[in-house]
Amino acid sequence: MQATLTIKLARVAIVIAIFALWEMLSRTGVVNPRLLPSASDTLATLGDLLQRSSVRTDLLVTATEVLAAFALAVPMGALIGFLIAENRYFADVAKPLLFFAFSIPKSIFLPMFILVFGVGFAQKVGFGFFSTIFIVIMSTTTAVESVKVEHLTVARSYGATRAQTAFRVYLPSMLPVLLEALRISMIFNLTGVILAEMYASRDGIGHQIATWGENFQMKQLLAGVVMVAAIAMTFNELIRWVETRCSHWRT
Amino acid sequence: MxxxxxxxxxxxxxxxxxxxxxxxxxxxxxxxxxxxxxxxxxxxxxxxxxxxxxxxxxxxxxxxxxxxxxxxxxxxxxxxxxxxxxxxxxxxxVGVVFQEASLFPWLTAEDNVEFPLALRGVAKPERRAKAQDALKLVGLEGFGKRHPHELSGGMKQRVSIARGLVQDPPxxxxxxxxxxxxxxxxxxxxxxxxxxxxxxxxxxxxxxxxxxxxxxxxxxxxxxxxxxxxxxxxxxxxxxxxxxxxxxxxxxxxxxxxxxxxxxxxxx
Incomplete structure (x- = not known):
């Protein structure tokens, strides 16, 4: 998606306007500044927080949990999704069930994860994994279905082996859908891990944000929100950038 | 000729x-x-x-x-x-030519033509040379670097024919x-x-x-x-x-x- 300069400028203008409105509402006292600290104060606090080693440790803990959950959920989900899509009978049986499972809000299972794993690394990674794997399975199934029969026939007519078909036809056909899946999975994964941290944890940025909220430390709370939002957006944009580079693969 | x-x-x-x-x-x-x-x-x-x-x-x-x-x-x-x-x-x-949708959209025209040779492990320079000859034969000299979505329907079909001919099957x-x-x-x-x-x-x-x-x-x-x-x-x-x-x-x-x-x- 190519945006013209004016469209890009308009986007920047909107972001600036939101921050300006935020600043103004707080400074003029239209909104109680104790409830809504100004944008400039929040950003200053964010700078301070990033200097603190305890906050950096929290970020590192969260990042480790997120990556661990991701590293487990993506390959496992992709494998399950692939096996389901490749077997007609299996697909017919499993697909509606997956849709059922996917529709359930994962958060209601969080107390069970705490009971099983206790409070700690395993509970948060486990819940992050659980929040992510269904979307990975479903996306992979879609990705496999996006492989065109014509392309498989072409490969077969030129004598492609199974491995060649996998790497030269399946993988490139699936890549655009898989990248999108990766991006959306990360949103679910991050949500899962941070939710688990906020609900019951001793460390991690989610735990820290919850604590700031409980203690009415609004500046820190908002700074935390901005921080997590920025990290999530950066990852999302990174994958989206790769996606646009192979967008014409879909045609 | x-x-x-x-x-x-x-x-x-x-x-x-x-x-x-x-x-x-x-x-x-x-x-x-x-x-x-x-x-x-x-x-x-x-x-x-x-x-x-x-x-x-x-x-x-x-x-x-x-x-x-x-x-x-x-x-x-x-x-x-x-x-x-x-x-x-x-x-x-046997070389087979299918309908136009059979080209791989992620490959350039020349990579599409080289595909059958790549499957057999033909070395890149030889592959490229043969693909160039086949593209020239179908009247697409100079279009090798384009992707299928940058080619017209007729040109895509020429690429498919070049792919079918690249191994010179009888x-x-x-x-x-x-x-x-x-x-x-x-x-x-x-x-x-x-x-x-x-x-x-x-x-x-x-x-x-x-x-x-x-x-x-x-x-x-x-x-x-x-x-x-x-x-x-x-x-x-x-x-x-x-x-x-x-x-x-x-x-x-x-x-x-x-x-x-x-x-x-x-x-x-």
């Missing part, structure tokens, strides 16, 4: 292949009934001939082509190409290759194909719905009827070559097309 003359084939095949189809049948078994797609089809295609299969949908012409390509097994009879059966695809003997099988093209492009591509055929001397088997296209291109038209698919007529087209646009309105052309149409109307 022999643009492929500087291409060294992997193992030198004859320039054109003979195809023999003997009492071939194909039955599709479904849960409720058996569908006879082809029944007792026999054909003899001499090397270097341009043979067109026509017939209404469901007459099994594409099925027959896929069996000649080794992409599908018949349930009765034998098919041989240059004397040997073709139980699975053999790119040394037989070229074409499954409704121009079906998705508009009328003008289709006529131009027909002339192009005849030029390429004359330059390479391949045996071509071409499947189409278009009667005009069939008569215009063919040495011989095989007319098929559906349910069960069988051959109802074989016409020798003795119009001189090169074929020209003016022939389309001639009496000889009209007579051949009418004869095919009467068969098809009967079975439709």
């Amino acid at each position: 022999q643009p492929l003359a500087n291409v060294t084939p992997l193992k030198p095949p004859p320039r054109a292949g003979a195809i023999e189809v003997r009492n071939v049948g194909q039955v599709f078994r479904t849960r409720s009934q058996d569908v006879v797609a082809l029944e007792d089809v026999s054909l003899d295609i001499k090397p270097g001939r341009f043979v067109v299969l026509v017939g209404p949908s469901g007459c099994g012409k594409s099925t027959l082509l896929m069996m000649m390509a080794g992409l599908r097994a018949q349930t009765a009879g034998t098919i041989t190409i240059n004397g040997a059966p073709i139980p699975q695809p053999d790119p040394d003997r 037989v070229l099988l074409m499954d409704e290759p121009f079906a998705a093209l508009d009328e003008q492009t289709r006529m131009t591509m027909g002339d192009e194909l005849l030029r390429i055929w004359a330059a390479t001397g391949k045996t071509v088997v071409f499947v189409t719905h278009s009667l005009t296209e069939a008569v215009y291109l063919a040495d011989e038209v095989i007319v098929m009827s559906p349910r069960p698919g069988r051959i109802v007529d074989q016409l020798q087209v003795s119009l001189p070559r090169p074929r020209t646009y003016e022939m389309l309105s001639g009496d000889a052309f009209g007579a051949l097309r009418d004869r095919i149409w009467r068969h098809i109307r009967k079975s439709a």
Whole structure:
């Protein structure tokens, strides 16, 4: 998606306007500044927080949990999704069930994860994994279905082996859908891990944000929100950038 | 004119292949009934001939082509190409050209053409050289770096033909290759194909719905009827070559097309 300069400028203008409105509402006292600290104060606090080693440790803990959950959920989900899509009978049986499972809000299972794993690394990674794997399975199934029969026939007519078909036809056909899946999975994964941290944890940025909220430390709370939002957006944009580079693969 | 003359084939095949189809049948078994797609089809295609299969949908012409390509097994009879059966695809003997959607959109035109060679582990420089020759043969010199979405329908089909020819197989099988093209492009591509055929001397088997296209291109038209698919007529087209646009309105052309149409109307 190519945006013209004016469209890009308009986007920047909107972001600036939101921050300006935020600043103004707080400074003029239209909104109680104790409830809504100004944008400039929040950003200053964010700078301070990033200097603190305890906050950096929290970020590192969260990042480790997120990556661990991701590293487990993506390959496992992709494998399950692939096996389901490749077997007609299996697909017919499993697909509606997956849709059922996917529709359930994962958060209601969080107390069970705490009971099983206790409070700690395993509970948060486990819940992050659980929040992510269904979307990975479903996306992979879609990705496999996006492989065109014509392309498989072409490969077969030129004598492609199974491995060649996998790497030269399946993988490139699936890549655009898989990248999108990766991006959306990360949103679910991050949500899962941070939710688990906020609900019951001793460390991690989610735990820290919850604590700031409980203690009415609004500046820190908002700074935390901005921080997590920025990290999530950066990852999302990174994958989206790769996606646009192979967008014409879909045609 | 022999643009492929500087291409060294992997193992030198004859320039054109003979195809023999003997009492071939194909039955599709479904849960409720058996569908006879082809029944007792026999054909003899001499090397270097341009043979067109026509017939209404469901007459099994594409099925027959896929069996000649080794992409599908018949349930009765034998098919041989240059004397040997073709139980699975053999790119040394047969090149297949599909409809335009068969190009890989993530590969450039030249990478698409090189695809069959890449599968066999041909080294990059040799691959590139052969792809360039094939692209030149189909009139696409200088378009190798483009992706399929940057090419017109006709150009995509030229790439497909180049891909089918890149290994210099004695037989070229074409499954409704121009079906998705508009009328003008289709006529131009027909002339192009005849030029390429004359330059390479391949045996071509071409499947189409278009009667005009069939008569215009063919040495011989095989007319098929559906349910069960069988051959109802074989016409020798003795119009001189090169074929020209003016022939389309001639009496000889009209007579051949009418004869095919009467068969098809009967079975439709």
